[in-house]
Amino acid sequence: MKSLMHEMGNRALELGIPLGVQLDLTYRCNERCVHCYLDHEDHGEMTTAEIVGLLRQLADAGVFFLTLSGGEIFMRPDFFEILEEARRLTFSVKLKTNAVMVRPARARRIAQLGVESVQISVYSHKEETHDAITKLPGSLRRTLEGARMLRDEGVKVSFANVLMKHNSGDYPEVKALAESLGIEYKCDATITPMMDGDRAVLALNVDGDTLARIYRDDAMVGNAGEYCAPPSGPMDEQDALHSLPCSAGHSAAYISPYGEVYPCVQFPMPCGNVREQRFVDIWRHSPQLADVRSIRVADVQGCSSCVHGGSCSRCPGLAYTEGNMRGPSTQDCERSYARTGVPSKNLLERRAPPVTGGRQVFWMVATQQPVK
């Protein structure tokens, strides 16, 4: 039986409603994470009045799920003014923060305002590792204090554990820490290229063997046998003609602190600016969004006939950063390979010369993309 959530998502797709939007309030941050894809200078963020006006536009456009993120959201002194307006407009609000600046009064206010959930970045259970990634001494201690304060106020909290070379061995302990605190745990091994296209940061990605090991850990993926099962083959031709790659630009959008609209936070294709046009006009009439919406799985070069077609979670945004949103996302090819041990069509076509043998061959392909 399909859930009501699923039905709502389908209705939003059919009607062209932007059901979910991530709005980054600032790119400024109190941390300097080694893997971060943002430029932390303020190049002219939207004012409080601009953001409040934008929130009203988003509500009118039908946005239900609003994620407020950054940068660090608490770097904005008007954060609670924005949050209060978002809740007055009855969005389901999720916050993303490092929680370093969460103190008891702030935690209480977040709970009072009925925020749906707060996602907190935690990289390791060890101070030396976490703080080396954030480059902020004492950050793990402060982050965990903030997490506890929110939890104690009854706020739903989750830990987002981004895995990279520095911390890939720590995830079982971070998961255990989350469980001991009664906090949900999420793990992601995707390092995203910089917003300006610089891909050097991808060198921080965990290597293929480590990724394969994580994917075979039942505690992380549920049923590893099922998760890592051999690929089921290309998607059925008829399904491929109609299937959408993902919700980016279809029922989801991302807005930067400067008002720029993109299909997704991980899909840096500019589609308009709310300082120049109403959000709904960008959403309905942007040629770039129309282009994104025209893509069907059958159109994706190299993917429509790939053996992973039926189970791959290809990200069109990552493909875009590789130079072709209608092409494969090598990072996702690497994941499929780490998961199943079967190379994707894209990886095979690259015919990479062996470097160290085994999975590492393909991982090297992903991390040696030229900067475009």
Added chain:
Amino acid sequence: MSDLYVARARNAAARMIGGEMMIMSGRDSSLFSLNATASILWEAADGVTPLAQIVEGRIVGAFDIDRESALKDAEEVVRGLADHGILRLSETPIDP
């Protein structure tokens, strides 16, 4: 007249999606789809207008139903929504 007052739960989220009012309970993130009558009650639940007055002014005429039946049905609906943490009920006005 009923002395029941209704207010939206402070932690609920709501949006009209394709003509259907969708509400998410802040208590457990359950999602609900409200029918036309329940949507009217949700939108009118300002905490200070008695339920009976909401029913009289916004339901009876619109749905061609007698006042007594409408109020009985409305009370059932709002109690159900309150059980799911979507509405707050009180016999005195509620601070919204």
